Amino acid sequence: MNTCTIPMARCAGGINTATAVGRSRSHVKVMAAVADRASSFCSVKSSDYYKVLSLEHSPAVGAEEIKRAYRRLALQCHPDVCPPSRRAESTEFFLEVRRAYETLSDPAQKLRYDAELRTGGAARRSRDEFARDVWEAQLSVLRARSERRQRASRVGRRHGMAHA
Amino acid sequence: MHLVTLPFPLLLPPSTPLSPLHPTFYSREHCLPKLLPVLISTRKKRQQQQGPPKSHLLVPVTPSQLADSCWLSVSFATFYWMAAEPFYTVASDSETTGEDKSQPSFPDVAIGIDIGTSKCSVAVWNGHHVELLKNTRNQKGMRSYVMFKDDTLSAGVTGGAAKENAHEERDVLSGSAIFNMKRLIGRMDTDEVVQASKALPFLVQTLGIGVRPFIAALVNNMWRSTTPEEVLAIFLLELKALAEMHLKHPVRNAVLTIPVAFSRFQQTRIERACAMAGLHVLRLMPEPTAVALLYAQHQQQLMHDNMGSGIEKIALIFNMGAGYCDAAVAATAGGVSQIRALSGCSVGGEDILQNIMRHLVPNFDSLYAGQTMDRIKSMGLLRIATQDAIHKLASQDSVEINVDLGDGQKVSKVLDHSEFEQVNRVIFEKVEKIINQCLADAKLVPEDINDVILVGGCSRIPRIRSLVLGLCKTEVSYKNIDALEAAVSGAALEGAIASGVTDPEGSLDLLTIQATPMNLGIRADGDNFAAIIPRNTTVPARREMLFMTTHDNQTEALISVYEGEGERAEENHLLGYFKITGIPPAPKGTVEISVCMDIDASNVLRVFAGVVKPQGQGVPPFIEVRMPTLDDGHGWCGQALAKMYGSKLDLAVHPKKLQP
Numbered sequence: 056m057n058t059c060t061i062p063m064a065r066c067a068g069g070i071n072t073a074t075a076v077g078r079s080r081s082h083v084k085v086m087a088a089v090a091d092r093a094s095s096f097c098s099v100k101s102s103d104y105y106k107v108l109s110l111e112h113s114p115a116v117g118a119e120e121i122k123r124a125y126r127r128l129a130l131q132c133h134p135d136v137c138p139p140s141r142r143a144e145s146t147e148f149f150l151e152v153r154r155a156y157e158t159l160s161d162p163a164q165k166l167r168y169d170a171e172l173r174t175g176g177a178a179r180r181s182r183d184e185f186a187r188d189v190w191e192a193q194l195s196v197l198r199a200r201s202e203r204r205q206r207a208s209r210v211g212r213r214h215g216m217a218h219a
Numbered sequence: 220m221h222l223v224t225l226p227f228p229l230l231l232p233p234s235t236p237l238s239p240l241h242p243t244f245y246s247r248e249h250c251l252p253k254l255l256p257v258l259i260s261t262r263k264k265r266q267q268q269q270g271p272p273k274s275h276l277l278v279p280v281t282p283s284q285l286a287d288s289c290w291l292s293v294s295f296a297t298f299y300w301m302a303a304e305p306f307y308t309v310a311s312d313s314e315t316t317g318e319d320k321s322q323p324s325f326p327d328v329a330i331g332i333d334i335g336t337s338k339c340s341v342a343v344w345n346g347h348h349v350e351l352l353k354n355t356r357n358q359k360g361m362r363s364y365v366m367f368k369d370d371t372l373s374a375g376v377t378g379g380a381a382k383e384n385a386h387e388e389r390d391v392l393s394g395s396a397i398f399n400m401k402r403l404i405g406r407m408d409t410d411e412v413v414q415a416s417k418a419l420p421f422l423v424q425t426l427g428i429g430v431r432p433f434i435a436a437l438v439n440n441m442w443r444s445t446t447p448e449e450v451l452a453i454f455l456l457e458l459k460a461l462a463e464m465h466l467k468h469p470v471r472n473a474v475l476t477i478p479v480a481f482s483r484f485q486q487t488r489i490e491r492a493c494a495m496a497g498l499h500v501l502r503l504m505p506e507p508t509a510v511a512l513l514y515a516q517h518q519q520q521l522m523h524d525n526m527g528s529g530i531e532k533i534a535l536i537f538n539m540g541a542g543y544c545d546a547a548v549a550a551t552a553g554g555v556s557q558i559r560a561l562s563g564c565s566v567g568g569e570d571i572l573q574n575i576m577r578h579l580v581p582n583f584d585s586l587y588a589g590q591t592m593d594r595i596k597s598m599g600l601l602r603i604a605t606q607d608a609i610h611k612l613a614s615q616d617s618v619e620i621n622v623d624l625g626d627g628q629k630v631s632k633v634l635d636h637s638e639f640e641q642v643n644r645v646i647f648e649k650v651e652k653i654i655n656q657c658l659a660d661a662k663l664v665p666e667d668i669n670d671v672i673l674v675g676g677c678s679r680i681p682r683i684r685s686l687v688l689g690l691c692k693t694e695v696s697y698k699n700i701d702a703l704e705a706a707v708s709g710a711a712l713e714g715a716i717a718s719g720v721t722d723p724e725g726s727l728d729l730l731t732i733q734a735t736p737m738n739l740g741i742r743a744d745g746d747n748f749a750a751i752i753p754r755n756t757t758v759p760a761r762r763e764m765l766f767m768t769t770h771d772n773q774t775e776a777l778i779s780v781y782e783g784e785g786e787r788a789e790e791n792h793l794l795g796y797f798k799i800t801g802i803p804p805a806p807k808g809t810v811e812i813s814v815c816m817d818i819d820a821s822n823v824l825r826v827f828a829g830v831v832k833p834q835g836q837g838v839p840p841f842i843e844v845r846m847p848t849l850d851d852g853h854g855w856c857g858q859a860l861a862k863m864y865g866s867k868l869d870l871a872v873h874p875k876k877l878q879p
Contacts, residue, residue: 122531126555133730134759134820138719146759146820153757 104155125156328718329472329501330462331710336401336542339363340707341458344715349708352465360703364391364398365450367436367443376457392599394420394437397450402542404447405485407854408432412565418573420595429854448488452495459496473498474714476506476706478543479563479736482792483782484847501717507536507547508558509709510674512731515556517699532669537687539677541568546653548661554729560660560755561736562653568677571643575605578642579630597624612639613679640682647686654690660755665692672697674705733758739816742779742788743870751816763815765873772804776812777868778828780846793857795848799828801839
């Protein structure tokens, strides 16, 4: 498994499929960052806007395609069409989709964003210094937990093999 | 029909204990005399047998139990108790939840209501399509008024005692009826709309200090006071009863349409009136966005019939009724309608009517200065004649007005289009401004517009039609929409979608992505207005802005939240204010304060504010405030704060804005 060096991109991986599972996973993280008092409420920026919109990762993606992806996702995840129990969660996801759409549908912003992506998002990271800290803290906890689980299953498997 | 005999409890004056308007009227004993002993004995038995009860118990429940929000709703609920079969719901038999929380078993589809300044309508998704409900007089659009007479109240839904429209209109203008409540609700007495409402036959008294006006209806030669909320609630109560009669089950949820120009405070007043009528507001939709939803459905239908291309279509929706005028630009494709821009103002048919009345009777203001019985009657006659003339002018080149106002006053005049347009020039200019602003905000030119949709009563006025179509550089308007039924149909569609109804044919796979109609921000940089969520931001929205202190060692900062279009704070509508205290002492400009505004999926506005720099233990916690907090006195609160604190608690916009 590829443990990314840029935490942002990793989080986006969770949203990538834009399924309910991916959504709820990203939601937990976003909320955790928001819940922190000192965090500025809006600076929870996710990652890769192309992945948020489930688009091909290339600057050649056309405006019409971006619009269609946004509309399709809106029809799935806008809080108005989601059951009340998932409202908060879908609001978070929709905000992210909207942010991605606003950036990528504006030619000037898209150009800047594509350039940022190429340089490894260095410019963005400095702006989201604090948010990044939160993400990283979150990630290290999650990573530790998954490692522990993996180790446990590996041990279990070995035991199983020994028995066989 | 039940409804005709129905409002019997309403016929009693609110002061008698038998009236539903009397607080003691609503008590559980009234509604549940037979049920309570059964319920109690069952529970006792269960407890003896099984210890603490965990299972559910089927008990008959009356609608009155469901109507828990206000005692006003009880009159119709009791009607059901007596006239309808009690139906069954599953009530939890535990001590903590109580019977009141039981969920109804019928499909609870929210109804759509269009409360117009002059006419109201109600519609519902009946499983296949939207159906507009008719009252006992076979009307879909019901005159919006509530009549106060002797000891009775009656709303325009049933039309009161009057059988003919002409009679009804004369009664409405007799001073005993309150109408135009949509223009008055949530407005302060300094508002020019309230000032203009003084030319109405009922009493609108103002003090001009920024508090709510005093409103009263003439009953037995006496002014009896009321409020716009109360009048609207009584009206909604009858609308609700009408819907319940058609649907044969209680109605709880509703989607209402509102003008774009409604402030957030006015929206809370509408919600209040609905709660008084026992209705829960699922959504308040700006009128043109409800029309946009209907348009999106039409486009989907065309797609299904292989007649549409599926390409994004841009529609400009213009709506002008008696009280308000709104415009919206919506981009529609695949059932999704994205609102690109909204604009609106409180100009409508009422202003046109008053302009013409003043034109016909030049000494209008001095003639009708004091409201005596004679003057009210005379003004009513003038109003009817003028209204009639305006309607006729929609299809005729000129109209002759002949009316005897009594007391030797006579009006005899021929009015033609050019004169009509000259008199209402200011109104047409405002309409032009709204359309242009909407196009500019949507970053579009007239050529981009695929369809122009004209709705509302005033869209019948030839000059309005030619003006809007001309601005959009097109010849014809969109045809497949009924000008008077579009908004309520859209609201009913939204009601079905919001209630989770799905349609196998896919005609409910729709979505309107809403936008904020006005800037939201706080007072900063002296008296300036710093917009944090600019208008036409997609909802739900969350935006943040950084501010800094303006004085050395400033320990407190005042956050005054405003809504509006003005560049200066005081030109906008004050929604509320709060203080950030315990700011660590530091030189001015070094403390950073973050103010974040959040509009959630239910359109609730929350403001978060707190110190973000310096950080550490010595910093006070963030504050979260749900807006609006103000209930009254919007006019003078800002002034009082300025007088009390001057610039002591001021903030300035931080040059390093966080927003991209």
